[in-house]
Amino acid sequence: METVLSVEDLTLAFGPKVIQQDITFDVRRGSIFAVMGGSGCGKSTLLKSMIGLLRPKTGRYTVDGEDYWAGSDAHRTDLNHRFGVLFQSGALWSSMTVGENVALPMQMFTELDTDAIRRLVELKLGFVGMLPAMDLYPSEISGGMRKRAGLARALALDPDILFFDEPSAGLDPITSARLDDLILNLRDGLGATIVIVSHELSSLFRIADSGIFLDAKTKKPIAHGSPVDLRDHCEDPQVHAFMNRTRDEEEKSP
Structure with missing residues (x-):
């Protein structure tokens, strides 16, 4: 390799x-x-x-x-x-839902519209088994779920x-x-x-x-x-x- x-x-x-x-x-x-x-x-x-x-x-x-x-x-x-980065704590924004956390890099660094970003957020969360938690806040999910949500965000920009x-x-x-x-x-x-x-x-x-x-x-x-x-x-x-x-x-x- x-x-x-x-x-x-x-x-x-x-x-x-x-x-x-x-x-x-x-x-x-x-x-x-x-x-x-x-x-x-x-x-x-x-x-x-x-x-x-x-x-x-x-x-x-x-x-x-x-x-x-x-x-x-x-x-x-x-x-x-x-690069995609998963920090030790997950480093999710506590004031944003899981879905909003994953959407943030796409909103900042792409020109995708709202509907396209939502579809991609669903795709990333689905990959890590977190789609049902899309509208929950970090305080409402377990530590393991926060790690997976952080991983979905790390994958946001492919x-x-x-x-x-x-x-x-x-x-x-x-x-x-x-x-x-x-x-x-x-x-x-x-x-x-x-x-x-x-x-x-x-x-x-x-x-x-x-x-x-x-x-x-x-x-x-x-x-x-x-x-x-x-x-x-x-x-x-x-x-x-x-x-x-x-x-x-x-x-x-x-």
């Missing part, structure tokens, strides 16, 4: 404080790439940089060979229209690259498994390329093709490979301990 996202020698920092450095990896088209590591290692910070919310201190990040940070703001905006920040966090095992199925359907049915930040081992083992393991102490990546390969073959003691946690240990992990 060809490379769609490429990160090369990236350093992430807030002022003088370095979060991670020497980050290098490629994400293949149509794959599910996992960003793994313990609490405070910079997983979500890396994701924020990849979606344009944090300029790296040094390094290069390309999308289909185009340097993301070297171009103009307008160029980055064009690239961002290829992106080919999706970024998920801890999509299974706080969900029960059955709801989490259903969300995993949705993610696999996005890859297999729509051909989407997916970058996922997660510490949920069952989900990682089931859906991720490859990944990177970030270390909070050295502030560098210490392993590359699929979650299953890291679990079974990585000799680094920290990676081995993380990837072989018991269910009880996993539930205590942030």
Whole structure:
């Protein structure tokens, strides 16, 4: 598979404080790439940089060979229209219904009329099994439903690259498994390329093709490979301990 996202020698920092450095990896088209590591290692910070919310201190990040940070703001905006993002909490507007949340990107970035937008909203919500909740507010639905509604909004502009920040966090095992199925359907049915930040081992083992393991102490990546390969073959003691946690240990992990 060809490379769609490429990160090369990236350093992430807030002022003088370095979060991670020497980050290098490629994400293949149509794959599910996992960003793994313990609490405070910079997983979500890396994701924020990849979606344009944090300029790296040094390094290069390309999308289909185009340097993301070297171009103009307008160029980055064009690239961002290829992205769909599911934030950890779902990040729905509480004053808007589920349907209105999904419609918002279409209203902002397309010239579609009201009827066309409504049909597309119904289509996106139907895909994630949320059409019956179209006229409900976020406060009226469960956490798992909010995640699926957030996913429908992430799909609003038909992106080919999706970024998920801890999509299974706080969900029960059955709801989490259903969300995993949705993610696999996005890859297999729509051909989407997916970058996922997660510490949920069952989900990682089931859906991720490859990944990177970030270390909070050295502030560098210490392993590359699929979650299953890291679990079974990585000799680094920290990676081995993380990837072989018991269910009880996993539930205590942030």
